[in-house]
Amino acid sequence: MSNTKRRAIFGGLATIATAALLAGCASAPAASTSAPTASAIAGFKPCMVSDLGGFDDKSFNQLGYEGLNAAAASLGVKAITVQSNAETDYAPNLDSLISQNCTLIVTVGFALSAATVTAALANPTVNFAIIDDAADNNFDGKTDAPNIKPILFNTAQAAFLAGYASASYSKAGKVATWGGMNFPTVTIFMDGFAQGVDYFNKQKSKSVQVLGYDEANPSAATFTGGFEANDTAKTTAANFIDQGADVLLPVGGPIFQSAGAAITDSGKSVALLGADADVFDTFPTYDSLYFTSVLKGIKQATSDVVTQAGTKSTFDVTSYIGDLSNNGVGIAPFHNFQSKVDSGLQGELDTIKAGIISGSIPVKSYLVTK
Missing domain, CATH: 3.40.50.2300 (Response regulator)
Structure with missing residues (x-):
């Protein structure tokens, strides 16, 4: 960058x-x-x-x-x-x-x-x-x-795995990611997620769409304007649900809680991803919605x-x-979604992880690691 x-x-x-x-x-x-x-x-x-x-x-x-x-x-x-x-x-x-x-x-x-x-x-x-x-x-x-x-x-690497998994799971062919504010440590999730979806599309000859973030035009990404669980955060999630997304990755502290409320209100079958922590454990209110979480070993x-x-x-x-490579980032288990994902998905993710670590599968990131 x-x-x-x-x-x-x-x-x-x-x-x-x-x-x-x-x-x-x-x-x-x-x-x-x-x-x-x-x-x-x-x-x-x-x-x-x-x-x-x-x-x-x-x-x-x-x-x-x-x-x-x-x-x-x-x-x-x-x-x-x-x-x-x-x-x-x-x-x-x-x-x-x-x-x-x-x-x-x-x-x-x-x-x-x-x-x-x-x-x-x-x-x-x-x-x-x-x-x-x-x-x-x-x-x-x-x-x-x-x-x-x-x-x-370097959460782009873990988000890549989450993006691939989300694209594999999506029935609508639409997933969404957005952030609290436009900072590199927020957009690194969104960028990695979009790259993972793109990799899935290329490997599987699919066309899963990412809403809220465009790799070719990151300046047009969607942000709630803050890191609070509020009406703006909830409305943002609801808008993506209305556009047909059935997997959501909000990035920005507790804004995922607003997304959970929006999914519940919609009555639709929409999966939710957490960021930083495994929200299945830290905020079980929406445990039936949590697909996985992109983890930092903070x-x-x-x-x-x-x-x-x-x-x-x-x-x-x-x-x-x-x-x-040092387990400083990763993704959480699929928890209640384990029986709903493709039976071969975990093996594919293990192979992709090894490829990212070896460098054979490149993941772009503003953060250059040694």
Whole structure:
């Protein structure tokens, strides 16, 4: 991806305001209470700031939160977390954690990129990690502060598998994908999904259509404008159902919940995919609708990064990149749809996965992995 194109996508991040009242901690999943299994270096204090989705989003904020607390419990330390309820909360929330002497601050989501870079440059003795962003607001291919470790996931590879499976399952010959906002870590799902559908069409001589995203014209993709489960998100899903799509992949935190409500209201047989977490487990309200989920290993990656920071004298800022080869991404089981998919589908997916890992089946992504 060119720097010009990336600027267009990331443009809004640099305008995040930095003055606001401190956002209070919100309800979140219970922290782990297991006994310590490792010794933390003296004074280690891990902390985390959420994005607008909140720590109970049943998605990537929650997974990061769980990973942080799992590591803290294993190290015998207490983590400090603060939730952001508006973009203007990011900077003051970071300042609050710095004032509490946090030694590692994990920020959740690409929307915190600019605020994280600013805080890291101003506080070079504090270590930072950011989930789902390269902290490269200068668009030069380098992290903008020497004390930030990016935690990234090449989800295009997993979404490719989900797209292939969705095309195989679709009876209508129409599937749909859309996002919350136009960020690379959102569109990477949509792009991989569309590539998977395209690969299915070529392998099977089919013509399954993708609504909401066009590989040839990604700027025309559909977005709800935010990461909230609201009427706009529900209407967006309903529109795709009305257009005949029978498999839906919404990408953007809890907007999948609105899609579930839209499917239920429609009374139609429509399958729903989750993103980031296996929503069959994290949000079982619509368990009868869930076809599969495109997974990021956010919990394990966050736990590993926090544990490393808490036990090593030197903080390793090398980017973590999760992909199919290291099980950093994947797809969830078909759960209630297992008996409804083609009997040979899993074998085909296993072969495709091996091809992606070997490079014989290329998957385009803005994220270049080594």
